[in-house]
Amino acid sequence: MPRVSPPHGQEPVRGGPGTAKRVYAWFEQRLQLEGPVKDAALHPVPRSTASWWYVFGSAAFTLLLLQIVTGVLLALVYVPSAGEAWSSLNVLNHQIPLGWFLRALHGWGSNFMVAIVLIHMAQVFLFGAYKFPRELTWILGVFLLLMTLGMAFTGQVLRFDQDAYWGLGIGASILSRVPFIGGGLVHLLLGGPIIAGATLSRFFALHVFIIPGALLVFALLHIWMVLKLGINDWPMPGRLVRRATYMEEYNRLAHEDGIPFIPGAFWKDLAFSGAILAAVAVCAYVLGPFGPSGQPDPSIIQTVPKPDFFFLWIYTVLSYLPPEMETPFILIAPLIGIAILLAIPFWAGEGEKSWHRRPVAVLAVSTIAICFAVLTQLGTSTPWSPHMSAWSGDPIPVRYLQTATPLVRQGAVVFQAKQCRNCHSIGGAGGERGPALDDVATRMTLDQMRFKVVSGGGNMPAYGKNLSAAEIEALVSFLETLHPANEPPAYDASRRAVDESRSQPNAGAPPANPAANRGTNP
Amino acid sequence: MSQEEQPLGGGGTQSASAPGSGDAARHDDPRIVSRRWLLFKAAVGLNGLVGIVLAVPVFRYLLAPWRKDSSYDSWVSLGPIDSFPMAETRLAFYKNPSANSWDGQTDNVACYVRHAGGNQFQVFAINCAHLGCPVRWFPQSQLFMCPCHGGVYYADGSRAAGPPERGLFTYNWKVVSGELHIDAGQMPTLSNSAKLVKISLGQGDCSCRA
Ligand code: FES
Numbered sequence: 001m002p003r004v005s006p007p008h009g010q011e012p013v014r015g016g017p018g019t020a021k022r023v024y025a026w027f028e029q030r031l032q033l034e035g036p037v038k039d040a041a042l043h044p045v046p047r048s049t050a051s052w053w054y055v056f057g058s059a060a061f062t063l064l065l066l067q068i069v070t071g072v073l074l075a076l077v078y079v080p081s082a083g084e085a086w087s088s089l090n091v092l093n094h095q096i097p098l099g100w101f102l103r104a105l106h107g108w109g110s111n112f113m114v115a116i117v118l119i120h121m122a123q124v125f126l127f128g129a130y131k132f133p134r135e136l137t138w139i140l141g142v143f144l145l146l147m148t149l150g151m152a153f154t155g156q157v158l159r160f161d162q163d164a165y166w167g168l169g170i171g172a173s174i175l176s177r178v179p180f181i182g183g184g185l186v187h188l189l190l191g192g193p194i195i196a197g198a199t200l201s202r203f204f205a206l207h208v209f210i211i212p213g214a215l216l217v218f219a220l221l222h223i224w225m226v227l228k229l230g231i232n233d234w235p236m237p238g239r240l241v242r243r244a245t246y247m248e249e250y251n252r253l254a255h256e257d258g259i260p261f262i263p264g265a266f267w268k269d270l271a272f273s274g275a276i277l278a279a280v281a282v283c284a285y286v287l288g289p290f291g292p293s294g295q296p297d298p299s300i301i302q303t304v305p306k307p308d309f310f311f312l313w314i315y316t317v318l319s320y321l322p323p324e325m326e327t328p329f330i331l332i333a334p335l336i337g338i339a340i341l342l343a344i345p346f347w348a349g350e351g352e353k354s355w356h357r358r359p360v361a362v363l364a365v366s367t368i369a370i371c372f373a374v375l376t377q378l379g380t381s382t383p384w385s386p387h388m389s390a391w392s393g394d395p396i397p398v399r400y401l402q403t404a405t406p407l408v409r410q411g412a413v414v415f416q417a418k419q420c421r422n423c424h425s426i427g428g429a430g431g432e433r434g435p436a437l438d439d440v441a442t443r444m445t446l447d448q449m450r451f452k453v454v455s456g457g458g459n460m461p462a463y464g465k466n467l468s469a470a471e472i473e474a475l476v477s478f479l480e481t482l483h484p485a486n487e488p489p490a491y492d493a494s495r496r497a498v499d500e501s502r503s504q505p506n507a508g509a510p511p512a513n514p515a516a517n518r519g520t521n522p
Numbered sequence: 523m524s525q526e527e528q529p530l531g532g533g534g535t536q537s538a539s540a541p542g543s544g545d546a547a548r549h550d551d552p553r554i555v556s557r558r559w560l561l562f563k564a565a566v567g568l569n570g571l572v573g574i575v576l577a578v579p580v581f582r583y584l585l586a587p588w589r590k591d592s593s594y595d596s597w598v599s600l601g602p603i604d605s606f607p608m609a610e611t612r613l614a615f616y617k618n619p620s621a622n623s624w625d626g627q628t629d630n631v632a633c634y635v636r637h638a639g640g641n642q643f644q645v646f647a648i649n650c651a652h653l654g655c656p657v658r659w660f661p662q663s664q665l666f667m668c669p670c671h672g673g674v675y676y677a678d679g680s681r682a683a684g685p686p687e688r689g690l691f692t693y694n695w696k697v698v699s700g701e702l703h704i705d706a707g708q709m710p711t712l713s714n715s716a717k718l719v720k721i722s723l724g725q726g727d728c729s730c731r732a
Binding site: 082166172193295297301458 | 623632
């Protein structure tokens, strides 16, 4: 068999270290990456930056990569069509092996990413890392936060279910409040006059091409600047940032008391990123994917739409704002918030970095964190929403009716049948929109209750037109029994005088306490 | 030096010295420099021009959904008026006039029809006037309640309680040969339904288009 000699200048490929080196050299000759990569990996950073506090940025980037990978994998199956998206998600959940796990990874990855980005931002702020010369890094970071939130919202839309549908409706309603061009903006958002096929298509483009593209470019620039400007040195109280001297001081710190970035500082980043990925995987495996909830069919109106976790606080704000403040607030507050974030590095670009000497910064971060926690907690329990099925689902506790007169029992029926229960709880069950009524009789007299029922007021609709006189009488009789056994119902003094004078003719009758003959709850 | 050992290309300074420009004296010649720059600027200008020409159709395309309300709205039937009993409020459905085959169920729109007596109707949008959640009708208490932020409306659509600033959105309606028709086509929001409505708390009686 004749031996074929390899073509001139080309070695036959054989195993061994020599070959590996040659292959490496072949690529390196063309790519020329070794120099820049070595520079980046080995550049000295101040020893103090090798801290567990400095791991959130890299973890956020790791999560971005996870989202890209899982997103691409989901896109292999997902159908971005209003008619089919929901079914394709169900196929992913139930028919494709481990499709549910991929969806869960993507969903939990998203939650983790928003959380880590927020923590990263708070840390950077408290450590003064936005100050000279890292102003632009911070500004890009603000845009990265906005894009991350944008991804979270558009992702919720791609999970094209009832929540997504009505969430879009809320988005459109908010946009419609923009003066003059609101209508046009709604059409642009929805891609037409209603939430339909065109809407999902454009949110798909946003979620899959536009925002991720920008997010990736911005994130790489952000990291580029971290490499070029160096990791923020650990803030020391009293060590002030001055434009004239900072670079020199930093370089001295990095070179005299520095360590190479890899492995000195980077091992903690790696370890934390690994732990975060593991946490996402565990959450995904144990808690499973998000939705999809019901079909995106607007003719199914038995739905209680709710936003995803990171938008719950907005949901709360929108329920508690006084109506006249709402439009200015939802249109202007976000702009002011973003403007403040963007202005911070220019406003406080020099000076003290340490949180020990920046009480206002600490106060601001803690206030925002507490507000976020409280508003989110409220958004989870939604005390302002009527419980739509309380009237037919939650029974009146038996102990309230055991000794009740027929009139009181009839009142309890009215109470249930007229949906009072949807907003008022009794015995711990029912809506929380209005006050709980277990001891309402101690707070209001019979006449006050009658007046409130008939004419409403505050957040209480007027029932005058919707209840007959007999129904109102029965209802307030029932309400009057709602007081603790050891506490008498509230009673109007002038009323008592009238009642007593009425009862004068038949002396011997006890002073009237109308509740006494209507039965009380024990 | 052999080409194998050296990086290919070799950085900005080297490649800038193109063949023919080796003569230092010619570098300084203002005519040559200005001609190159002129050509460069002309090429940039050409790209700018083409960019602008291309931007016009791109923007036109992007803004395509931004249309007058009237171009989306049209009259649709909700069925015979007999299906809406006197003094009752019923859920009714229609297919949105501008529908695509890939819209799935999303173009099934619901609305509430109240037969107020005689030949008088009120047709309410399902969307809460606050932020658009689907309100639910409770015939027992004659109230519409919103599951989102707790808005409540009376049977005639006027505001009863909660965050909404006004009553429910209503559709224009007419009766054509025994069928109830409404002027519909858009998701009702404050921008397309509230232009002529004076907002007053407590009595959101309004006749507006949705
Ligand atoms: S959407 Fe109905 S109360 Fe907010």
